[in-house]
Amino acid sequence: MxxxxxxxxxxxxxxxxxxxxxxxxxxxxGVDVRAEQLATFAEKHGIPNTFASVEEAIAWGQFDAASNVTPDRFHCSTTLPLLAAGKHVLCEKPLATNAADAFKMVEAAAQAGVVNAVNLSYRGIASMHKAAELVREGAIGEVRFFEASYLQAWANHPERWSPAELWRLSTAHGSKGALGDLGVHIIDFATHVAALPVSDVSCRFAVHNKVPGNKHGEYVLDANDSATMQLKLANGALGTISATRVATGHGNDLRLKIYGTKGALEVLSIEDKVLRAHLEPDGKWQTIECPLVPENYLRFVSAIRGEDALRAPDFARGAEVQKVLDAAEKSAAEEGRTLSV
Ligand SMILES: NC(=O)c1ccc[n+]([C@@H]2O[C@H](COP(=O)([O-])OP(=O)(O)OC[C@H]3O[C@@H](n4cnc5c(N)ncnc54)[C@H](O)[C@@H]3O)[C@@H](O)[C@H]2O)c1
Incomplete structure (x- = not known):
């Protein structure tokens, strides 16, 4: 392939x-608009053909599938031509920067009849996968409440920022801040395990002065550094979700505690092979060893090969999460008003 x-x-x-x-x-x-970066990357990974645009690569055509790892705001415009050319696409998260674009991608993929996947990468965490299975089997009863957070700290450390990643801090460069970057993962994490759609959300943002004037060259660093959300799920369960880049002491931690009428589960990404569970009949916290699950890359390849294997989340899932992100962004602009999803 x-x-x-x-x-x-x-x-x-x-x-x-x-x-x-x-x-x-x-x-x-390989495709990149930065020729030097592209050349270095191609050399490092032994990639024989390089192109300055997706269109050039499509004109050449000698590939079966594409992995789209462009910045968020280019996901839609670079994925649509690939789909129109009949190529399978795994696209980075968030699928797009708004739900309208995300649904355009869903439709285009359906029309093309190709395999489509969005890289909600924490689906590869064994304990998250096991938690989702247990909830679906009814092990915790009806989901009633959850607390989820995605904690990073890098926005507190301007001395470590690389010029290439400054777009992540700037709305003019297509960033939706901690909400778009981390919120997308933790919303998927929590609601995939809960196995329920989101019915409404309220959200608040904080943006901090990270450098003098909160400006770095051409980049105005105005994207949210933290987002907190309250979500109601379709069955009336309530939950909180936090996404932040200012949680000192946390490199990259996703945490979920989910409570049902019969049991509770705790997933920690930093201990990804064990799940903490409070289940009947024991009724006390225990740890469960979780078998490894494949990452999205292998799931994507297996789907193209038509194998009977675990599937990666598809564009439809990416668009569903994008709807929550859009509503959360709108809510934050209205100081946390609760909005339907
Ligand atoms: N799933 C995850 O856990 C995870 C982790 C990190 C980043 N990401 C996602 O990966 C994507 C890329 O992030 P990154 O940190 O690698 O960004 P980056 O800025 O380091 O790299 C993006 C590259 O895309 C190139 N590019 C820009 N426009 C292009 C276009 N039209 N065609 C071709 N190339 C183009 C840029 O020149 C750059 O080299 C983002 O969407 C980000 O959210 C996902």
Whole structure:
């Protein structure tokens, strides 16, 4: 299987490494608007063909599937031509920067009849997968409440920022801040485990002065550093979700505690192979060892091969989460008014 990597920045290196580890998969091309970055990346990963645009790569055409690792605001515009050309696409998260674009991508993928996946990467956490299975089996009864958070600290450390990642702090460069970057993961994390859609949300943001004037060259650092949300699920369950880049002491932690009428579960991404559970008949907290599950890259490849294997979240799921993100963003602009999703 021949893979094209679109966008060859920070995260693309991880994609390249994961694809290279899958037997029968070959990285045949790379696309980037930054020629130097593209050349370095191609050399490092042994990629023989490079292109300055998706259109150029499509004109060449000798690939089966693409991994879209461009910044958020380019996901839609770079994915649509790939789909129109009949290529399978795994797109980074968030699927788009608004639900209208996300649904355009869903429709285009359906029309093309190709495999489509959104890289909600924490689906690869064994304990999260096990928690989702237990909830579906009824092990905790009806979901009533949850607390979820995604904690990072890098916004507190301007001395460590690389110029390439400044777009992540700036709304003019397509960033939706901690909400878009981390919220997308933790909303999926919590609601996938709960197995329930979100009915309404209220959200508040904080933006801090991280450098003098909160400006770095051409970048105004106005994207939210923290977002807190209250969500109601379709069955009336209530939950809180926090996403922040200013949680000192936390590199990259996702946490979920979910409570049902018969039991409760606790998932910690930093201890990804064990799940803490409070289940009947014991009625006390215990730990459950969780079997490893494949990451989205392998799930995507398996789906293209038509194998009977675990599926990656698809564009429809990406769009469903995007609807929650859009409502949360609107709510934050109205100081936390509760809005239907
Ligand atoms: N799933 C995860 O856990 C995870 C982790 C990190 C980043 N990401 C996502 O990956 C994406 C990329 O993030 P990053 O940190 O690698 O960003 P980055 O800025 O380091 O890299 C993006 C690359 O895309 C290139 N690019 C921009 N426009 C392009 C276009 N039209 N066509 C081709 N290339 C283009 C840029 O020149 C850059 O080299 C983002 O959507 C981000 O949210 C996901």
């Amino acid at each position: 021949r893979i094209l990597i679109v966008g060859t920045g920070g995260m693309a290196g991880y994609h390249a490494g994961r694809y290279k580890s899958i037997p029968g998969v070959e990285l045949v091309g």
